[in-house]
Amino acid sequence: MIIELIIGGPPDAIAKTDRRVGSQPDVDEVSERVSEGKDRGDRPPPKQIAYIDTMDRGVALVLVLSSGGTRAWRVLTYENGKAISRKIKGGTYPAMSVKAARDKAWEHFENPSKFKAQAEAGTFEQVADAWFKRHVEHNKLRSGYELRRHLDRYILPKWKNLQFHEIGRRKVTELLDDIADKHGPSSADAILSTVRSIMTWWEGRDDDYRSPIGRRMRRKKPTKRERVLNHDELRAVWKAAGECGTFGALVRMLLLTAQRRDKVATMQHSDISGDGTWTIQKEEREKGTAGIIRLPAKAIEIIEALDKVAGNPFVFAGRAGKALNHYSQGKAELDEFLPEMPNWTLHDLRRTARTLMSDAGARPDIAERVLGHAIAGVGGIYDRSQYLQQKSEALELLARHIEGIVNPQENIINIGGRRS
Structure with missing residues (x-):
């Protein structure tokens, strides 16, 4: 049985429904209902609507629809009798299918420490600040000024509030493409080097983290200069x-x-x-x-x-x-x-x-x-x-x-x- 929980709506806005989580028509229907409530202005629209799909005793898959239209997957488990809800990495609908979301929920249920570590990593900004303090400043890197500039000008404006573990290869590629288009391939490669350093540093501190940086992500083939003025x-x-x-x-x-x-x-x-x-x-x-x-x-x-x-x-x-x-x-x-x-x-x-x-x-x-x-x-x-x-x-x-x-x-x- 699926539970539809309307968060921020009327006190009685909890109902049972036979609709399946992830059914595209139903998700669109709920989104439209939220929008209609905004347009009519007859009552405050719900802030969120959550579909809760109990998969087994102690584990449930949750699809949260915000009033802005975001559809995010979460997993709900119990620790010491207390309900704990955590985001699923990369979990937005329909980018992540229902089946993939359920698989992730099972992974969490079977290995909660891994997902706990992901949550404890915090935002990209938090990890980047720790990297700068413990790696750049501690080792007194001469490039510290330039690395700080990379963060403040190019990276943090895009990734500041993103959960660190949610940043995958696609987001890295999008960032580098944007920088290459606006500032050139050399700048994109310089930013790639900084991002790689941060992610490699965190990989050495987290048992469950693997850097998404892969081969062939550079935008410019390195060349060895041989120019000598005649x-x-x-x-x-x-x-x-x-x-x-x-x-x-x-x-x-x-x-x-x-x-x-x-x-x-x-x-x-x-x-x-x-x-x-x-x-x-x-x-x-x-x-x-x-x-x-x-x-x-x-x-x-x-x-x-x-x-x-x-x-x-x-x-x-x-x-x-x-x-x-x-x-x-x-x-x-x-x-x-x-x-x-x-x-x-x-x-x-x-x-x-x-x-x-x-x-x-x-x-x-x-x-x-x-x-x-x-x-x-x-x-x-x-x-x-x-x-x-x-x-x-x-x-x-x-x-x-x-x-x-x-x-x-x-x-x-x-x-x-x-x-x-």
């Missing part, structure tokens, strides 16, 4: 950088030092000693850096040509006491001064500088140390030398080679002691 392009970029103020100086410094963009951008005056030695700051859990390098004379000239900003400790000063960080805007402005040429990125300058060091005759192992790359094998474990002198010589070779490219000298022929 000599004509290097001359053009160097010349254009001279027209772009502080950002242009940053571009030239990237070429002269072969360091990562953020390391150069956050260089502080206090990091540079009187002899031009730059101590590159390193944070916890960060990739390797060059440690200490002595800047070539050309790099010192660039720094001395920049105005110091009162109250701003950074060489490449931005606004409000911060380091310059408008990379996209600066790159777009610089591109306006360039002839037509293939796309390039600021990181391509680091690869270009590494290539030029080899062209200039620098030892490969020293060039790798300039870039801060890990040295493989026993040498990387036991050899703790800073190689300051060798790195300084490599950077001087690089600076001279760049100077020869951007300011090429015409061939000079001596005839009888005279130049022509």
Whole structure:
């Protein structure tokens, strides 16, 4: 026997009926009746109508119809004599059939601890906050700011109040499709990485949870960049950088030092000693850096040509006491001064500088140390030398080679002691 329970209606709105749970005509009929009550305004419409199908002693399947039209499956069981109702994961009608809902109800009856764990997981926001605190902040991840931005801008507006265990592959796909359409495939893949981290972290803490993230969910095939600027392009970029103020100086410094963009951008005056030695700051859990390098004379000239900003400790000063960080805007402005040429990125300058060091005759192992790359094998474990002198010589070779490219000298022929 099916019980129809009208919640929020008149006190006597409980009746027995022979209708089967999940019968499409009956569900539609009830929805229409709720809507009619709203339209007539003759009495407050019921907030919910629940069909309760007692499957066996101690377990019942419940279909709850809200006044808004949502049709949600729940399972009703008893624990210590008390009736407990829980949502069925992914359980909305007609997306989940009657048979599937009954199967889920039986699963709950046979393994209530699993469903209890699902309920205790809470909303996505609750799990995400726990992940951020116990994984991101605890491990002092350098990407914490960006991960927080992913959550606040892209993920939480969609999933904030969803039950964590109810988020399956379909919802993940819908989120990624929406982001790819509005912001591009690269942004979608970045969000996928954050969602995967959250779900993998929770999977390691919950016996019954399995992450819905699967293969082939990336929107963009990863590619390994190989772009190196040729000599004509290097001359053009160097010349254009001279027209772009502080950002242009940053571009030239990237070429002269072969360091990562953020390391150069956050260089502080206090990091540079009187002899031009730059101590590159390193944070916890960060990739390797060059440690200490002595800047070539050309790099010192660039720094001395920049105005110091009162109250701003950074060489490449931005606004409000911060380091310059408008990379996209600066790159777009610089591109306006360039002839037509293939796309390039600021990181391509680091690869270009590494290539030029080899062209200039620098030892490969020293060039790798300039870039801060890990040295493989026993040498990387036991050899703790800073190689300051060798790195300084490599950077001087690089600076001279760049100077020869951007300011090429015409061939000079001596005839009888005279130049022509």
